[in-house]
Amino acid sequence: xxxxxxxxxxxxxxxxxxxxxxxxxxxxxxxxxxxxxxxxxxxxxxxxxxxxxxxxxxxxxxxxxxxxxxxxxxxxxxxxxxxxxxxxxxxxxxxxxxxxxxxxxxxxxxxxxxxxxxxxxxxxxxxxxxxxxxxxxxxxxxxxxxxxxxxxxxxxxxxxxxxxxxxxxxxxxxxxxxxxxxxxxxxxxxxxxxxxxxxxxxxxxxxxxxxxxxxxxxxxxxxxxxxxxxxxxxxx
Numbered sequence: 295x296x297x298x299x300x301x302x303x304x305x306x307x308x309x310x311x312x313x314x315x316x317x318x319x320x321x322x323x324x325x326x327x328x329x330x331x332x333x334x335x336x337x338x339x340x341x342x343x344x345x346x347x348x349x350x351x352x353x354x355x356x357x358x359x360x361x362x363x364x365x366x367x368x369x370x371x372x373x374x375x376x377x378x379x380x381x382x383x384x385x386x387x388x389x390x391x392x393x394x395x396x397x398x399x400x401x402x403x404x405x406x407x408x409x410x411x412x413x414x415x416x417x418x419x420x421x422x423x424x425x426x427x428x429x430x431x432x433x434x435x436x437x438x439x440x441x442x443x444x445x446x447x448x449x450x451x452x453x454x455x456x457x458x459x460x461x462x463x464x465x466x467x468x469x470x471x472x473x474x475x476x477x478x479x480x481x482x483x484x485x486x487x488x489x490x491x492x493x494x495x496x497x498x499x500x501x502x503x504x505x506x507x508x509x510x511x512x513x514x515x516x517x518x519x520x521x522x523x524x525x526x527x528x529x530x
Contacts, residue, residue, distance in 0.1 A: 304386035307354025307361040312394025318342020324405035340469035351458040362481040364519035371523035391487015412499040419488035421477035435514025438472040443522035479511030
């Protein structure tokens with residue numbers, strides 16, 4: 295597969311992932327939305343991101359359905375893709391994250407405009423720890439991503455047989471089991487891409503993008519993925 299094809303599929307898959315994932319958060323956070331105030335917000339968000347992974351991965355199947363720089367790094371470490379293609383995967387995924395978040399904003403434009411206070415809407419786009427303590431926030435992201443990536447690397451048959459359904463349920467389980475402390479990025483593109491989009495989108499009264507935290511959901515998942523790939527090389 296050419297680098298152009300890899301870029302196209304990874305961009306499209308990550309765009310859909312972030313459109314649906316960010317959209318599930320917007321649906322419960324923004325007023326004048328049918329989902330707002332119905333209860334079970336965290337369940338809606340976790341399921342939205344989980345099935346967003348299913349949709350995005352299914353679309354990006356021709357390129358390996360990474361839709362996550364951490365997964366691409368782990369696959370490269372494991373010898374699944376040439377290192378020379380890693381920048382292509384990462385660029386496509388990051389731009390897809392920006393595009394998906396921007397489409398989410400467009401879909402909910404009227405809801406954003408009708409909010410009395412948009413200072414709390416950053417969480418629609420990117421993660422914020424419930425209790426900020428960078429070393430421990432980092433540890434949470436490392437652990438959560440390790441679980442995800444180690445499953446992907448050690449269970450390729452299950453992933454293929456269930457057409458990405460297996461990864462979907464792992465993502466959902468991570469959301470319920472490990473998502474509470476940080477909002478579980480486990481994917482640099484799904485956090486930094488939408489964070490950049492939030493920074494430049496014309497949302498009245500918004501807060502800042504919190505760049506001081508932005509490195510945690512990037513380097514935490516990458517480190518967790520590298521550790522998972524390293525262990526995979528030892529045991530497989």
